[in-house]
Each structure stands twice: as structure tokens, then as C-alpha cells.
Amino acid sequence: MSETDAIPEFKKSAGGDSEVGITNMSALTSGPGIKSMGEVLAIVLVAVVIIGGTELLLNIFAVPQYVLPKPSEIAVALVTDFPFILPHLGHTLVELFVGFGIGAVVGLILAAVITQFPFAEKIITPYILLLVTTPMLALVPLLILRFGFGYEPRIIAVALAAGPMVMINAATGFRRVDRGKIALARSYGASTLQIFWKVRAPMALPMIFVGLMVGSIFGLLTAVGAEMVGGGFGLGNRLTSYSSMIQMPQFFAVVLILSILGILIYVLFFLLGKKYASWEA
Amino acid sequence: MTAGDSKQPKLRVRGATKVYNTRSGDLLAIDRCSLDVMDGEIVSIVGPSGCGKTTLLWSMSGLHGLTSGEVLLDGKPVTGPNPEIGMVFQEANLLPWRNLDANINFPFEIKGTKPDRVWIDELLNRVGLEGFGGRFPRELSGGMQQRAALVRALSYKPSVLLMDEPFGALDAFTREEMNRLVEEIWLDTRTTIVLITHSIEEAIFLSDRVVVMSPRPGRVANIHEVPFPRPRSLEIMSTKEVFDLTNAIKAEIVGTQQSRFPSASAQPAQVA
Numbered sequence: 001m002s003e004t005d006a007i008p009e010f011k012k013s014a015g016g017d018s019e020v021g022i023t024n025m026s027a028l029t030s031g032p033g034i035k036s037m038g039e040v041l042a043i044v045l046v047a048v049v050i051i052g053g054t055e056l057l058l059n060i061f062a063v064p065q066y067v068l069p070k071p072s073e074i075a076v077a078l079v080t081d082f083p084f085i086l087p088h089l090g091h092t093l094v095e096l097f098v099g100f101g102i103g104a105v106v107g108l109i110l111a112a113v114i115t116q117f118p119f120a121e122k123i124i125t126p127y128i129l130l131l132v133t134t135p136m137l138a139l140v141p142l143l144i145l146r147f148g149f150g151y152e153p154r155i156i157a158v159a160l161a162a163g164p165m166v167m168i169n170a171a172t173g174f175r176r177v178d179r180g181k182i183a184l185a186r187s188y189g190a191s192t193l194q195i196f197w198k199v200r201a202p203m204a205l206p207m208i209f210v211g212l213m214v215g216s217i218f219g220l221l222t223a224v225g226a227e228m229v230g231g232g233f234g235l236g237n238r239l240t241s242y243s244s245m246i247q248m249p250q251f252f253a254v255v256l257i258l259s260i261l262g263i264l265i266y267v268l269f270f271l272l273g274k275k276y277a278s279w280e281a
Numbered sequence: 282m283t284a285g286d287s288k289q290p291k292l293r294v295r296g297a298t299k300v301y302n303t304r305s306g307d308l309l310a311i312d313r314c315s316l317d318v319m320d321g322e323i324v325s326i327v328g329p330s331g332c333g334k335t336t337l338l339w340s341m342s343g344l345h346g347l348t349s350g351e352v353l354l355d356g357k358p359v360t361g362p363n364p365e366i367g368m369v370f371q372e373a374n375l376l377p378w379r380n381l382d383a384n385i386n387f388p389f390e391i392k393g394t395k396p397d398r399v400w401i402d403e404l405l406n407r408v409g410l411e412g413f414g415g416r417f418p419r420e421l422s423g424g425m426q427q428r429a430a431l432v433r434a435l436s437y438k439p440s441v442l443l444m445d446e447p448f449g450a451l452d453a454f455t456r457e458e459m460n461r462l463v464e465e466i467w468l469d470t471r472t473t474i475v476l477i478t479h480s481i482e483e484a485i486f487l488s489d490r491v492v493v494m495s496p497r498p499g500r501v502a503n504i505h506e507v508p509f510p511r512p513r514s515l516e517i518m519s520t521k522e523v524f525d526l527t528n529a530i531k532a533e534i535v536g537t538q539q540s541r542f543p544s545a546s547a548q549p550a551q552v553a
């Protein structure tokens with residue numbers, strides 16, 4: 001017995017569960033995970049070189065601030081203007097959370113329901129594809145006409161951008177039928193609902209996380225874009241107003257905040273995926 | 282112990298016929314199969330690939346219905362999955378997002394009953410998986426996964442155990458080990474077992490009777506008694522009687538189908 005216990009890789013040759021990982025978390029988990037202190041050091045070093053190099057080059061060639069501000073100027077703008085930018089960040093986050101929340105919930109429910117009915121799925125899928133591929137930003141001027149310059153048009157646009165993304169990925173997950181595992185559950189007398197919650201849903205989880213990540217990033221883009229179209233608040237509004245006033249350090253400070261926000265979203269779902277769906281990574 | 286002839290059969294298959302309706306037309310998978318399995322008996326089913334063994338076993342388990350014929354468990358028709366019946370699939374079929382303990386709890390969660398921890402721990406001990414409860418399937422070897430699947434199927438004490446090539450994916454050595462384990466557990470529990478296998482050796486080692494099926498549409502071509510006492514030692518397994526029986530069964534299968542039969546038995550299958 002101890003013969004085989006000692007060789008965990010043995011499972012591959014035995015079939016095991018290796019067939020499950022057709023669509024996997026690769027988009028999330030096969031990313032370059034940081035491992036050693038050396039790698040962290042290397043990444044920091046590259047950043048220092050890039051930022052320092054840019055600073056140096058901009059100084060040497062005396063590039064004017066309105067073309068490209070120096071990293072040091074951006075840093076100063078970030079610190080001094082942060083109290084003023086902060087409420088705008090708050091507005092953007094509200095739009096993102098509410099819009100993404102609505103879109104994700106509706107998308108997940110639709111994906112779960114639709115995949116149970118292959119016929120309905122065939123009919124609906126082209127429309128979902130249409131929603132995925134249409135840039136929802138295009139609708140924002142229309143939404144503003146109808147709903148004004150408040151949160152509503154932005155939240156609607158975010159929901160419309162994120163929802164289909166979540167749905168299409170989650171549906172891919174729910175569609176993964178492992179006949180063996182469903183037969184296993186049925187052999188214990190499992191109901192359709194039990195099969196859904198105890199087999200289909202866990203099996204779909206990795207793809208659901210992929211959908212949530214892509215959807216939230218899309219939501220962020222759409223929120224900022226919608227803010228640039230109209231309305232007097234939000235990070236997108238800051239971008240248009242800073243650029244029109246040629247306040248380039250402030251402009252880039254906002255861009256930096258947006259990048260950090262995007263990375264934080266990525267990391268959040270990466271960690272969630274690792275915690276709850278790492279079994280097939 | 283051989284088939285008790287006076288008792289009434291535990292599992293009774295009568296005229297089992299199954300037609301699959303596929304896109305390319307109807308396919309007769311099994312045709313009027315009849316088989317009685319006595320209480321506490323071990324019966325193996327062998328036959329060429331695609332002859333309908335799995336189809337027959339699924340019908341016995343109630344996982345799918347028959348086109349005609351019936352399956353009776355203790356005299357009552359089986360119309361759907363039955364808590365009395367345990368199923369071991371060809372692949373270990375552990376849920377990869379659950380650790381070993383959670384996998385073994387799975388049937389109980391579905392059934393809404395409480396797991397018998399004492400019995401489960403004893404089973405885990407016996408198969409050498411004690412202390413692995415927190416491990417995930419990917420951290421277990423193929424043999425360990427199969428053992429876990431066996432424990433899961435036995436955990437709720439089914440009175441009938443159906444196994445579909447449970448050790449087919451294992452190497453010959455691990456397979457023999459698993460066979461001894463099944464024998465040991467059977468000597469203790471006397472569970473009625475129906476086992477599909479591609480290995481005639483495995484069939485003879487474990488069974489009271491070996492059922493040979495014809496190529497598709499699968500029919501019961503022949504039934505061999507295996508009258509050797511248990512536990513079956515290496516000496517018994519290397520007697521001339523076993524050798525002759527192995528060859529007789531092999532000839533029946535190979536005779537019905539050009540040597541397509543991939544067997545892991547001691548003799549090379551090139552008879553054609």
C-alpha cells in the first residue's frame with residue numbers, strides 16, 4: 001500500500017479527475033504569481049529603473065509638462081490633490097459596486113437558469129453575445145438624456161457592461177457536464193436541485209470567478225467612460241476636466257489611481273479564486 | 282462459499298433489453314439478459330468492449346430504465362436509484378473540490394442522514410487511508426482514490442455493491458492489492474457484489490460465478506461457476522483448474538470477437 005502512497009503523481013495515469021480541467025482558471029491563476037523575495041526585489045528594481053529613467057529622460061530632453069509630466073510631479077500632484085480626488089474616487093466606486101452587483105447577480109441567475117434549458121440557451125445566446133460585444137458606453141448619451149446627470153445612467157451602463165460578461169463565463173462553467181459526477185450524485189438519489197448546488201455550481205465556480213473578474217474590470221472601464229461623457233463627478237470627470245485645464249500631473253495622478261484600482265480588483269478575484277476554486281488549478 | 286441455491290435471489294434481472302435512441306438511429310445495447318444474483322454472492326460480468334456491460338449495470342442500479350424487462354431487488358422492482366445499492370464507477374469519481382472526509386460525507390449529505398463515523402473510520406483504516414481525511418483528491422494517488430471511492434460506496438452499508446471496472450485504470454500490482462481488499466471486506470460484510478471487469482483473473486479471483494456476455498447486442502452467453510474456497514490463496518490461483526477456467530472464458534470472449542479483448546491476465550490474449 002505504501003508503494004502507491006508515496007507517488008501522488010500516479011493519479012494522472014489512473015485517469016482520476018484530470019478530465020475536469022478543460023476550461024480552467026488559467027486566466028486567473030496561471031498568471032505570474034509572485035513567489036520569492038528575489039522576484040519581488042526584481043519587480044521593485046524594474047519599477048525604480050523605469051520611473052527613474054523616465055524622470056531622467058524627461059529632464060534631459062526638457063519635455064514640457066503639458067506633453068508628459070515627470071513622475072516626481074505626478075507623485076506631488078497625487079499627494080497634494082488626493083483630498084480633492086478622494087470624493088470622486090468614492091463616486092466611481094459607488095457606481096462600480098452597485099452596477100457590478102446588479103449585473104453580476106442578474107448574470108449569474110440567468111446563466112444558472114438558462115443552462116438548464118439547452119433550447120432556451122440556443123435562442124438567447126446570440127443576444128447575450130450582442131450585449132457582450134456592444135460597447136455600453138455608446139448608450140451613455142442616450143441614458144443621460146433619459147436619466148439625467150446623476151448616478152443612474154452610469155450604474156445602468158456598468159450593469160449592462162458587467163452582467164453579460166459574468167453571464168457568458170458563468171454559463172460556460174455551468175455547461176460543463178461531467179456525466180460521471182452527476183451519475184454519482186444521482187446514484188445516491190440526488191434531486192435536480194441537489195445536483196445543481198452540490199455538483200454543477202462547485203464545478204462552475206472557477207469560471208464564475210473568471211466572469212466576475214472580467215466583468216468588474218469591464219465595469220470599471222465603463223464607469224470611468226460614462227463619467228467622461230457627462231455629469232460633474234467621478235474619476236472620469238476628473239480626467240476630462242484636468243485635461244481641459246492642462247493640469248497634466250493631476251491627470252496622470254488620476255490615471256495612476258485607476259490603474260491601482262484595476263490591479264486591486266484583479267488581486268481580489270485572484271485571491272478569491274485561489275481560496276475557493278484552486279482545486280483544479 | 283458458493284451460490285446459495287435454496288435462497289431467493291437478492292437481485293434479479295429478467296429479460297433486460299435496452300435500446301438507445303441516438304441521432305443515427307436506434308441502438309440495441311442489451312437484449313433479453315437474465316441473471317439472478319444470490320444474497321452474499323459475488324458475480325463478475327466479462328465480455329468484449331461495447332457489449333453492454335455498463336448498460337446492464339446501470340439498469341441494475343436504477344440509474345436508467347429498461348426498454349423492456351425488469352430488475353428486482355429483494356423481489357421489488359427497481360425503478361430509480363435505491364439506497365440499498367452502492368455504485369463504484371470506473372473512475373474514482375471523487376469530487377475534486379472536496380477533501381477526502383467531505384467526499385465520503387457526500388452520500389450522507391444527499392440522503393440527509395448522519396454518517397456512521399465509527400464504521401467509516403474502520404473502513405478507512407482497513408484500506409490504509411486513515412489520517413488522509415483532509416487531503417484533496419489531487420493529492421492522492423490513483424490507487425488511493427479508488428480505495429476512497431470504495432470506502433464511499435461502502436460507507437452507508439449498501440446491501441448490494443455494483444462495480445463498473447473499478448480497478449481498470451490501475452496497474453496490475455495495485456489491482457491485485459485492491460482485489461485482496463475487496464475479498465477481505467466481503468469476508469466481513471458478505472455484501473452482494475456485481476463486478477464488471479476486463480480482467481479474467483480478477484473475475485476468477487473474486488467471483489462465485491463469472492457471466493460471459495456476447496458482443497453487442499449483449500446477451501448472457503455463458504455462466505461459469507468458480508468453486509474455489511475463500512480466501513483464495515496464490516496457490517489456488519495458480520492451479521491447473523484456474524488456468525483451464527481462465528482459458529475457457531478467454532476462448533469464449535475471443536471466439537465471439539476478433540482478439541479485441543484487452544486483458545490484464547497472465548496469459549497473452551493472442552489466440553486468433
Ligand SMILES: Nc1ncnc2c1ncn2[C@@H]1O[C@H](COP(=O)(O)OP(=O)(O)OP(=O)(O)O)[C@@H](O)[C@H]1O
Pocket residue numbers: 301302303308310329330331332333334335336337497
Ligand atoms: N447513453 C448512450 N447513448 C447511446 N448509446 C450508448 C449510450 N451508452 C452506451 N451506448 C452504446 O451502447 C453500447 C453498449 O455500451 P456499454 O457502455 O454498455 O458497453 P460496455 O460493455 O460497458 O463497454 P466497455 O467495456 O467498453 O465499457 C455501445 O455500443 C455504446 O456505444
Ligand SMILES: [Mg+2]
Pocket residue numbers: 334335336445
Ligand atoms: Mg463499460
